[in-house]
Amino acid sequence: MIINPESLKNINSEYILNRKRIVKKVDSCLSCSNIVYFFAPIGSGKTIAMNYYVQKIKIDVLWFEMERKDNNNINLFNSLFKILNKFNDNKKRIVVLDSFDLISDSQRLEEFITLINKFSQNFKYIFLSRKKIPACFSLFIAKSMIQVVNSKDLCFNKDEINEFYSKNGIMLSQNKINKLIETTRGWPAILSIFLMCLKLQLTSNFESLFVHNEYVNDFIYKNIWKKFNPEIQRFLIIISLCDEIEINQCKEITGEGDLEDFLEEVMNLHNNNIYVLNPIMGNFLIDRQSELADEEKVDVYKKVGIWYEKSNLNLEAAKYYGKANDYKNEIRNLEKFCSKKIEFKKIEIVEDYIRNLPQDILKNNSTLCATMAFICIIYYKLDEAIKWYENLLNIRDELNEKVKSISKNEDGKIDTTKEFLKYSRILLETEKNIDFIYFHMPHFNNKDMVKKFLEMKIKKPKYNNKFIENISLTFNFPSIINGIRDISSICVNYNEKFKEKKNLISDIYGDYGISLFNLACAEIDYEKDNINKCLIKLTSEIIDYKRKAHIDMLFVAYIIFSKSMIVNGYINEAKIHLTTLKEFIKEKEADYLMKNFEAVYARFNLLNGKLKEANDWILLYPTETEPRFNLLDMYKYFTKARIYIANGEYIKANTFLQIIYKLNYEYNNTYRIAECCILQSIALFKSKDEQLAFAKMEEALILMQNFDYTRIFADEGEACYKVLNNYIKSKNKDKRIDEKYIKKILLRTREFGAIYPKYLKIFDEFPEIYLTKSEIKILYLINKGMSNIEISEYLNIKKDTVKFHTKNIYSKLNVKNRIQAIKVAKEFGIIKEI
Template sequence: MTSSDSSKSRATQKPAPHLGPLSVHEAHGERETSPAMIRKSAKTKGSAKKAPAPDAAAPLPAVASSVTSTASSPNARSSIVRHRLLDRLGADPRPRLIVVQGPAGYGKTSLLRQHCERRAALGERIGWVRMDAQSGDAAHFLRLLCDAVEGLDTGARKRGATPSQERPATLQDLLRSLVRVREPVVLVVDNFETAASAHFEAVFAQVVRGLPMSVQLCVGTRVLPTARLARLQIRDGTVVVANEELCFRPSETIEFFREFSSLRPEEVAEIHERTDGWPAALQAFRLCLRRGARFRAEAYAGKGVTRELIDFLAAEMFDNLAPALGTLLLELAIPEKLSPALVEHITGEPRGAERLAEIERAGLFLAQVDLEGNWLRFHNLFRQFLLVRAAALFPAEDLRRRHRRIAEWYADNGLREEAIQHWLEAGETDRAANLLAGIVDALVAQERLGLIETYAEKLPATALLGHDNLVHAAIIAYGFRRAFDKADRLLQLHRERLEKSGAGRAQIGLHNFSRLFVLAAQDRIEELGAVGAETAQQLDDRSGFPYAVTFNSRAMLCIGRGECEEARSLAMQARPLHDRDHNLFGQAYQDAIYSMSLSVQGRIDDAVRGLTTALKRTEERAFGSVSAGSVAAAYLASHLYEQNRLVEAETLIGDYGQLVEQQAIVDAVATMNITRARIAHLAGRRGEAEEALERTLYLGYRHSLERLVIYAHAELARQATLDGQLDQAERWLRELPAAFRDEPREGLMFHAGEAEACTVTYARWLIRCDRQAEARVLLGGEIRRAVAARRRRREMKLRLLNAMAFRSADKANLAGRALLEALEIGAAGGFVRSFLDEGAPALALMKQVRAPRGVQPDAVLAYLEKLLVAAGEGGEADAKTGDAGGAGTADRLIESLTERERNLLRFVSAGLSNRDLAERLSVSTNTVKWHLRNIFEKLRIKNRVQAIALARRFGLIE
C-alpha cells in the first residue's frame, strides 16, 4: 500500500463495541456482534451507490480502539469463557509477551478477545491488528500499529489529531505514540503467521525490544514465532499457550452442547473424543445438530481430527442452508474480507449490513477483522470450503466476472493492492498492470520486493513490458531476491524491446540502472563497476536515485581494488542524491561502502562511529525499509565483534541476520554469518557456529555465488585450526581455490575475506602444522602487497601471523618486532579480536613483548595492556604479584559490571548452579555461561571461587 493508499484507508477513530464474554460462535475465532450493532453501523456507512462513509473515504478500518462502551453480555448458556487459560494470561506480574499458538480453528482469536475484555475492565487500553499477506510488508505493518496506538491516545483525540499523511509510519513514530498513552496498553497482533517473512520479522523484533514497560504484546499465530522472537521472550518473560491447551476439556464440551437436552452424555463424550476437543469441529457439529443433522459416527469413525472431518461437517451444515443463503455465502467468500458497502456492491442490493447480520445470526463462521466491526471475514477453513464449492458451481467466466466487479469496487475506494489481486484473478492483466504501474515506485522505495515479485509472477511479460517502471521494479526484485534466471530473462526481453523501439539514451540508462542491482546481487563486481560507469554517462543528477546508484556501483569496485580514497569520493557524490530522493536503501549501501573504505585502512573505530550514526538515522526514518539498515548492520556487527563488544554485535545479528540473508549483497551476507559463527564459536556453541556456516554454503551453492562458498570453507578451516583439528582444517582448505592458499595473485578483496580467507587461513594452518618456513615465505610476499595497496587491516593480520611464525621457529627478536608492527596498526584502529582470537600463541607473544625489552611507544604499550586485560590477563603489576590488583583497580573492575551482571554474581555467590540460574532467569544454560564468561573477563578471574571472594570483599554479598 502506498502512502496515499494508507491515508485513504484509515477510518475515523471511534470507541469500539464492548467485547463481552465470547459466544460459542467464537470458538473458531469469531466474535459475536449483535444485529442491532451492525444495523447501527450500516446507517453511518451508507450504501454502495452513495460512496459510503467510511468505506469510500476510508476503505481500511481503524485497526484498534479503546474499549469504552458497554453492551449486554451474550446469553450465558451460549458462552464459553476460558477461565483456566485466562487466569494464566492474567498472571501477576503482568507478562510482557503472550503467545497463543495453534492451528486453524483452535480459538486463538477468541481467547485473546476474552483476555482483552478482562484487561479493559481493569482500565487498560486495547489495540488490535489482524495481519494478512499485505501486512507482512513492514511499511504497512508499522502504519497499522501506529493507527491502532494513535486511536488509544485520548489527548490526541481531544486535539483532533490524525495520523500523519505526509509519509508512512516509522518505528520511532510507533514508540512515541505508545509513550503518549498514559494507561497500560494491551497490543494484539493476530494472524501473525500470514505475514511472517525475514523482512517483517526484523521489524517485529525491533518493535518488541522497544516496547515501553506499560505495553503487553499478545501474538496469535498458527506457528510458533521465530528464534529471534524466542530470544526476545527470554529478556522479559512470556506466557505461551499452545494448541493442546486451546482444545476444549470434556467439561467445556459438555457446557458447549448444553442447549441440546436430547443429546446423551455418552454422545457428547463421543463427539469430544472424535474431535479431540478441536473448537472449530465442535462448532461445526453444533451447527449440524441445530439443523437436525444428527451425529453419525459411522461416517467418520476413527478419523479423529482431520481436514476431511471439517470438510464433511461443513458440507453437512452448508447443504442444510436455504438455497438463497448458500448462494450468498459463495458470492461473499470471493473477497478475503467484507464490509457492508462491499456486500451491497456484490449483491446489488442496499442491505449489506442486514445480510452480514443474517449470516452472523446463523453462526456461519463470520468473524470481525477489527475491533470496530468495519470489516469481517469468514474463518479460513470455511472460506476455503466455500471457494472450492464456488469453483465447482460457478462457470469460470462467471467467477471472472465476479472478480472484476470486486476489483472495480476496490479500485474506486482507493484499495489499489486489493484491486490488483482481483484484476489478476479476473484475467484482466492489462488493467492490473496499469494500476500497479501507479504504485510500484513507492513499493520499491519501501522495499516491498516480495510483493513486487508476486505481482510480476502473475503478469505476462507483455503486460510488464508495457510499463518501463514495472520492468525495472521486477528486475530489481528478482535480482535482490536472487531469482537470477528470471531477472536475466526480463532484462533480455526489455533490452530487445528498447532496441526495436529506438529508445533514447535516458531509457537505456534506466534499463542499465536496473541491471546494476542484478550484477550486485550476483557478485559480478568488475562488471558492476563497468556498467555503472557506462550508466553514469547515460543519466545525470536529474535522475536522482538511479544516478546515485551508479556512484555506489563504481565505489564498490574501488573497494575491491583497494582504492579507498576514490571509493570515498564516489560515495560522497552519491550521498546528496540519496538524501534528495529520501532513498534509505541507497543511503545504507553508500554508508556501508564508506565504512568498508575505512576498515581497509585499519580505521575500525571510525567505521563504527559512522555506521552507528547511519543505522540510527535509518531506523529513525525507516518506514518499513529496515532492509536498508541490514547491510549497514552486517558491517557494524563485524566491527563491534572486532572491538570485543560481543553482546551488541549479537543483538544486531539477531535483528538483521535473516534479512541480510534474504536480500543483501554477497559480502554483507558472508560478513554477517561469519560474525555470527565466530561469536558462537567463542562461546563454545560449536553446533550454532557450524549451522551459520553451513547456511552460508547452502546459499552459495544454491545461487552459484562462489565467494560465499569460499568464505564459508575458509571460516570452517579457521575454526578447526584454532580448535587443533588440523586434519579437518586441511580437508576444508582443499576446497579453496589455489589463489586463496599457496598461489596468491592480484584480485578483488572485500571485507569478509580480506583479513582471513585470502591466504591468511592457509598461513595459520601452516604455522600450526610446524611448517613455519613455508608460512613466512607466503606471508612475506603478501605483506609487501598489502603495504603497497595500503590495506592496513590486512597488513596487521599478516604481520601478527608472521610474528607467530617467527616465535614457532624460536626467533624471539624477529617475532617481537613483527608483533610490535602489528600492534602499532591495531592501536591506531581499535582492533581487539584480531589478536585475541589467535589464542595462546598470540597471548604468549604479547606477554613477551610486554616484559622490559627496550623503549616502546606509550600508545602501543597502553594498547597492549588493554588487549591483555581483555584476554583475562592482569596488567604488568598483576603479572608480578599474581593478584587481581590493588583496591583501586578492583574497585574499577567491580564498577565495570552492569546491574544485571552484579545480580548474576550474587546468585553465583548463593551457590546456584548454571542450570538453577537458567531456570531462575528463564534463559538457556549457554546464555548463563556466556554472561559468566563476560563477568570473569571483566574481573580478571578464572573461576566461581574467585568470583565469590570478590563479591564478599566489595559488599555485594554478606
C-alpha cells in the same frame, strides 16, 4: 421453555475438557455484576462450558432452555415469576437462560428486564446466546450490571486442545496442535468432530481431517447453513471468493446494508476491521462456489479489483483482475506495484502473477520484464535474468525506432503530439529499468558499474534527479561494501581520487550520497582494523542519519558501530545500541530489516556462548535444506552456518557452506567467497580434516590480502586462530601470502578469541579455569575499579604481590589487560555482572 433439560444429564464430564479458565472468568464476572451474557456462535461450547461450571459451584442453579415458540407465549413471564418467587429464603441462586437467541419478540425481552429487576437480590443471571446483547438491555450495560463472555473466551487454546485430546486417548505433537489452532481457531465443535474422526479412524491420517471433511461439512450444513435464507447463503458464497474483506468493501460488492453483526457471527475479525472466514467455514463455502454462475464470479472479482485499486492496493487489485481474466487491468496494477520498492515477502506473489500472464503481452512490458529480471537475480537464476534483461534491450530498441519515426513532422519540427510524448515517456522509463537491472546484474563487474554511474551522471537532468530511487546498495544487509554486490575493489583505496568518487556518489544518490560514501569508507576502515578511524566517521554519520532518518543507512551504521565496540570488549554496550536501532526500525516501519537484525543478534549471542538463544533464533527457520535460496537471505545463511559450527555439526555446516560458496562464486562476490572459506576451514579443522581446512584458509587469505582486510578473519576469534597457527606450522604456506599480513591476522584473532573465549565452541570445548582465592579476591577488586595500590592497601599486602597475582590472572585467562580479564571472568562466571 424447558426447565432443567434432561440433555444436560447426558454430558459425560469424564471426557469433556476441564474448563478451569471459563470457571475463573464466570466467577470474576459474577463477583462484580448480576448478569453474565455468553455471546458466541453455534458450536462454541456455551452449554457444555456452563454445565461444567454449574457442577463445580456450590450454589443452586435453575436452568431454563428457551424455545422459539416462547416468543408467542404470553404466559412466559408469569411462569418464570412463579418459579423464582417460590425462593424466598434469601439463599443465593443462579438462573441460566439457554438458547436465549431464540427470543426475538420485543415484549418478551422487556419482560425479562422486569424479571431481573424484580429478583435482583438473591439471583444472578447467565444468558447463553448466539446473538449480541439485545438493545433493550442498554440500562444493564449503563449500570455495569452485565459482563460478556465471548467466542474468544470459549475457544480452546493450545494447552486446552492438548488436554482435551489427551483425556480422550489422542496424543498430539506440538506441530499438530498448532495446525488445529490455525485451522479451527479453537472452535470446540469442530475440534470435537476432529477428535471423533481420529478416535474412530474415520479419516486416513491427520492431514485429511482438514480436506473436504464430510463430517465437518455435515455439521455446518445441518446446524448453520440450513438456518440461513437463500439470500444470506448467496451472500456468504460471494464473500468466500475473497481471501479477506473489509466492511465497506463487503457492502459495495454485495449491495447489502447492515452487515457487522452477521459478519462477526460467521467470520473472524482481524485488525483494521478486516474480516476473514474461519478456515473450516471457508472450506465449506468453497465447495459451494459452483452454485454461482461463471459470469457472477467474474463480476464479483472485477468489483473486488476495482475496490482495491481505488484503495491503492495494487497487488491485491491485480490478483482479482487476474481471477477475472482482465489482463489489461491486472498488468496496469502490477506495473504500479512494481514501480515501488517491493517487500521481499511479496516477491514470490509478484513472480507468480507475472508468470501466469500471456507471454505475448508480457514481453513488451518493460516494468514487468525488469521486475522478473530482478526476481531472477534474487533467486540465483542468472541465465533467465539475462534473457529478461536482453528483452528489455529489445524493447528499448523498438521504442527508439518508434520515437524516431514520429519525432519529426513534414516541416521538420519536433512533434509534441500525445503519441510522441507517450512513447518518449515509455522510452525514458525503459532506460531507467535497464539501468536498474544493470546495476544488480552480477556478471557486470565493478569497473562496468563505475562506467554506468558516469553515464547515469550525464543522464541525470533527463531523469529529473529521480532515476536512482529504487537502487539500494545495502539490499537489506548490514553492510555497504557487501550489499547487493562486493564493491571492495572500488572503495578499498578510498583516499585515491577521494573527491571524484565522493562527488560521483553524491550526484547519483542525491541528498544522502555523501553520507553513503562516508559510511562505505568507515566500513573499509573497520575491515582493515582501523577501528578508531571507523568510529570517528560513524559517530558523525549516525547523528546525521538520525536527523535525516534514512533507516537503511542507519541500520548499517549502527551495526558497524556495534561491531567496533565488540572488538574493544564492550558487547553489553553494543547491545544497548542494537536496542536503540530496533526502536528506529519499528518507528520507521522498516519490517524488511528485521530478519537480518535478528540474525545480527543471534551472532552476538554466539559471541557470549549463549548457544540456546542462538538456537532459538534458528528455530524460526526449521527446514533442513533451503527450498529456494535467495540473495536477500544471505546474511541469515552465514549466521545459520556459524550456529551449526557452534553446535558441533561440522559436516552439516561444511555441506551448507559449500552451497553458499557456489552461489557467491557464481555472483563474483569475493568477500562472501572468503567468508565461506574461513567458516569451512574452521568446520573442517574441528572435524580433523586439516589439509582441506588449510586449503580453504589459504584461498581466503589470497582473496582478502588484495584488500588488506583483517576483521573478516579476526572476528572469528580463537577458532580461526587455531587453523591459521597450524597452517603456518605446516610449512606449506603459499608464497603469495605476505608474512606481515598473516602475522597481523594471527595477533587480532588471538586478541578477539581472548575477549570472547566461548565463541564457536560447543560446551565440551570450554576450558576449565582455576583461580586461587587470592586471585579471585584481586579480580573482584579490579572489577570494582581499584588500582594496584588501592588493592594492596585494602588487602594489606605488598604492591608487588598484587602485580604477581594479576600477572597469573592474565595468564590463566589468556588476556593482556584488565578490561579483557573482567570480560572473560564474567563470561565464565568467575565473577558476576554488577
